[in-house]
Amino acid sequence: MMLTHVTAMSQNRVIGAANTLPWSLPEDLKFFRDTTKGHIMIMGRKTFDSIGAKPLPQRYHIVITRQDLVSTNPLVKYVKTLEEAVEAAKPLTAQWGDEVFIVGGGEIYKQSMNITDRIYLTVIYKDFEGDTHYPEIPANFELVAKSDRTEPVPFSFLTYEKKK
Template sequence: MLAAIWAQDEQGLIGKENKLPWHLPNDLKFFKQMTEDNTIVMGRKTFEGMGSRPLPNRKTIVMTRDKDFFAEGVLVMHSIEDVLDYAEHFTGITFISGGAKIYSDFLPYCDVLYRTVIKYSFEGDTVFPEVDWENWTMINLSEGEQNDENAYPYQFETYQRKVASE
């Protein structure tokens, strides 16, 4: 199964200089909980923005056009088809996890979307690609807990792709 997972502000912003423009530990915990023991797919710039290291307890696929790219502990793939083939044979969930071009490339193939919406506007340079919400049904919505560590109001949303009527 292919799923996308991301956090965005209320304007759709997802990044600033290949990093998150906010600090929201509960969203990072959610990301960890969802992706552990699964696979995450990201672009090279996103990978480098995370310190060029794979996250523990999950497989990491780095997408790049650079045929000479190498990073310790990750799978490097160069095409959408390679990732789709991998996901088809992987027994867990393959999570698309950024950046914007990678999301745009894989949204048509995703079955589930996990979106954290931060009810605040930040400054940045990268927005999530346009989603045709007519093709999706919200199957879960939960308010995040705001506290000293998690200063912004936020919510977790899960969407399932609608089955095309015949």
């Protein structure tokens, strides 16, 4: 099983503001959709709430929450910890693919950085106000791919992989 972060951040590391994205970047949303479709996504409850508290099509959702929640939706499972989320994902990879995506929020990214294998990071070269930030990428990751864009604002799709 490969654990992969997928996120977008501003140049001042903002990834969210009041539980929403502080920008509109359709190409990045398409990248997120195309990348995560058919896979398992691990996320915090606030991130799940930000997508409408219902599953995105063609994805399995493991939601980390301190609340005692039970899902009636077969595509959503609630767990208490990141470790429990990873364990819950393992038996599902045969159906949903070996790459499991960690999609936020800030605290989940921070907790999972040391067990992450790959990072898909969209960097928007502009500062935004926000209350949630992406952690620093550790030195044991290397940039393996970069694709630059200029519209509607300058941004890049970056791929980092943990050094072997």
